[in-house]
Amino acid sequence: MQIMILGCGTSTGVPVPACICSVCRSGKEKNIRTRTSALISAENGTQILIDTSSDFRQQALRRAIQRIDAVLYTHYHADHILGLEDLRGYNFAQQGPIPAYGTQNTISEIRRCFNYVFEPNPNYDGGGVPQIETHLIDDTTPFEVKGFLVRPFQLQHGLTVVTGYRIGEMAYATDCKILPEATYETLTGVRVLVLDGLRYEPHKAHLTIPEACAVAQRISAERTFLTHMTHSIDYDDVSAKLPAGVELAYDGLVVDFKY
Ligand SMILES: [Zn+2]
Ligand SMILES: [Zn+2]
Ligand SMILES: [Zn+2]
Structure with missing residues (x-):
């Protein structure tokens, strides 16, 4: 399988x-960073998107996501x-709804934010709305998406609990400050890790670059991308300072991994 970093900003x-x-x-x-998102592609053509970033439309066009x-x-x-609205092109092309997975908290906030999508108003006469089929997940229980096993894990991001996802030997852990012990267990054996690495100055909800390097060292994936x-x-400046095995991501980066 393959992961493409659509945005790392x-x-x-x-x-x-x-x-x-x-x-x-x-x-x-490599200093032009659209909002954080990634696309996982399998050999059989299945494509799983992680988040619909504010820049999703631009990412979809730039990377010719079909x-x-x-x-x-x-x-x-x-x-x-906020790029959820731009899934409509895929509804048209695929002639059907797109399943979206998240925890109860995530999905209920998405449904509230996109109220016009999920609670259609019979008097609304704008264009069509996205067709999204929401699925609630338990962030400690593996689940299947289009035949692939996805292992979710918890990340503490300030007061918010973020869901990370492991598929095969790859794990994606954006927006986090603290990784609970159970998460380190789920990440055992990961070879490709995508990890939050905001900046050098401290932040209450994000890992700094040095904090991310310490987490990367503990997980010891072959390659960690911030x-x-x-x-x-x-x-260029920061890449030159990173320890072996830790690299900065950039928009358009593609990394192969085993399922
Ligand atoms: Zn600036
Ligand atoms: Zn974010
Ligand atoms: Zn966030």
Whole structure:
């Protein structure tokens, strides 16, 4: 299987509108970060999207994504869900609803935020709304998506519990500050890890780069890719400082892994 990083930027994206810092003005491709999301592709053509970021439409067009078989939601923060509306193209192309998985808390917040999608108003006469089939998951119990076993795990992100997902030898752990012990157990044997690594300055809800490196060392995947980065991270400068086995993600990065 394969994971493509569709976006590795924090909630503002990078460049940040109106910012004149050196990273925002660098023009370097690896310093341009759309909002955090990823696409998992299987050999049989199945494609599973992680989150519908605010930049989903742009990501879908840029990477020529031809189908979405399911969406796994990590949590309900705006940067991870606001592209939900743009799943409509896939409803048209695939002629059916798209299943979306998340915890009770995540799904109920998505349903509240996209009230017009899930509680249709008979007097609404805009265009069609996305067709999404929500599925509640228990974030400690493995479940199946289109024939693939998905092992969810919990991540503490400030006061929010975020869902991480392990598929085969790959695990995706965005938006976190603390990994509970049970999560370390679920991550045993992972060879490709995508992990939150916001910036160097401390943050109450996100791992800093040094904190992420310590977590990466403990999990000891062969390759750990940091994601959800701010505009304080220059790709080349920070990449040169990272320990062996830890790399910065970038938009469009593709990594193979075994199921
Ligand atoms: Zn986020
Ligand atoms: Zn900036
Ligand atoms: Zn978040």
